[in-house]
Amino acid sequence: MRFSIFPKETNFFDMFDKLAAVAIEASNYFYEVTSKGIYTEEVVSKMQDIEHRGDQITHAIIDSLNKTFITPFDREDIHALANELDSIIDMLNTMVNRMRVYRITGVNNDLVEFAEVLKKSTAAVELAVKALRDTKNLMSAREHCIEINRLENVGDRMRDNILGKLFDNVTDPIYLIKWKEIIVDAETTLDICEDVANVIESILVKWA
């Protein structure tokens, strides 16, 4: 099935590429915003627009799935891949919104460092998604998945170090409440990238 050239099938790949591109856009914008440390209504609204485009593509994928008999890989994997890619974007949007609601101002270097790792992980996600198209070079998809897993482990250690520092030093409980949650969210976003990698690996196993 994966070697066929049915137009329906190429659509799924195109749509996944588009969704991955929106995830890239979201993580780039997240990096830009956290580097400036300014969380205005305008910033929140721009991230919401990105998130909204992600939603639309995700819905288009699910709608197509419900109307298509022949799919390039298992229906449940298409469903999961669309939802997990969408969740990356949702989470980045949630975080920017939270910064505004929590009245955060100023640059937090720990968060910027996380935003960099998130950019790298989203880049690997995009490459892994694109690699699914090329059945002759599935090894490449696998390598990007390994990179996503590696970055998730990096994120785990970063989160533990940052939270450990917070509990060592912080005396203002409200500051701790805010930053503990934001840092945990940042790591959760890397977990979602790993969930994407897991879906892709499960597709690859079935193709093996």
Added chain:
Amino acid sequence: MRFSIFPKETNFFDMFDKLAAVAIEASNYFYEVTSKGIYTEEVVSKMQDIEHRGDQITHAIIDSLNKTFITPFDREDIHALANELDSIIDMLNTMVNRMRVYRITGVNNDLVEFAEVLKKSTAAVELAVKALRDTKNLMSAREHCIEINRLENVGDRMRDNILGKLFDNVTDPIYLIKWKEIIVDAETTLDICEDVANVIESILVKWA
């Protein structure tokens, strides 16, 4: 399949109606309790009874599903619809229990406002579920889903405003911990109503 008159099939619709009615009962009781601001053992226990009845209907649906070959819509959608409806009730029960555990007393107007939106959303959920029965008028189900989505957006803005006010004004961290979590839970309950709408929309797409 949806036009057939197999008794087995009507059972699913009846059971979903019953489950939606319990969700209505739970959100009515939640509104009543938050309007009074009194969270006694008796109140917690009455909400638990409601939740228990929801559990029983949900189990009956899943059991019937496991023993039925012909179903009015996809098995996975029946499973998801039952679980999401049950989750609305679970969440309302969790919230009332939390109020007791957190030693909350007195009326919080923000929460009462949320309870009103929850009543409206659960009412729309019930109508959407009932509308699934009438295949000649599926447009009606779609409209109720749109209303559920609208109310979820209303809830998002309410949550952000209420949390923003908390972070602006509150100096008692333990007060903030309590109310931040309760308000987030209230919005999560609206998210679950939206999950119900998503399942129903996915059923409608397949029927289209």
Added chain:
Amino acid sequence: MRFSIFPKETNFFDMFDKLAAVAIEASNYFYEVTSKGIYTEEVVSKMQDIEHRGDQITHAIIDSLNKTFITPFDREDIHALANELDSIIDMLNTMVNRMRVYRITGVNNDLVEFAEVLKKSTAAVELAVKALRDTKNLMSAREHCIEINRLENVGDRMRDNILGKLFDNVTDPIYLIKWKEIIVDAETTLDICEDVANVIESILVKWA
């Protein structure tokens, strides 16, 4: 299908037994560690090793599932059972890691009490998993599931009492943040044991 003696099938039972044994190991170690109240890097690292072994067995089960046509029970149930068993171990690992990150020292009797219930629940999980093998005695699997459900209810009440005490007495918000989360996690672990019981009950219903 369940009466057949295909080697492939027995493999799944063997792998589930191995995974359940790792869950037992994790809950025993969790009990040992909380009873001592010492959370060193070494302790965290030993729990991570256990978690890593759980991951490997889970991946082996999912891989086998993707390559096997005939399975002893529904594919989705095999998938869910493996993931839920793995989640028990993950959660115990998360908790030990959290104790270290939150700079916890000393024995907390409430947590030790939870660790005891967790040992009992994991023991019942192992027995329920093993009982799936013996199709002549499925009643036994059902009884272990009832015990897991009972222990989850015990845990609910324990959590509510412990959190109630925290909100009654604690004046240090950072202490409250730490212990509220740890106690909630402990109860969540019992919820996951119940999720395992739910999967097993759904397998039993299909076999009935």
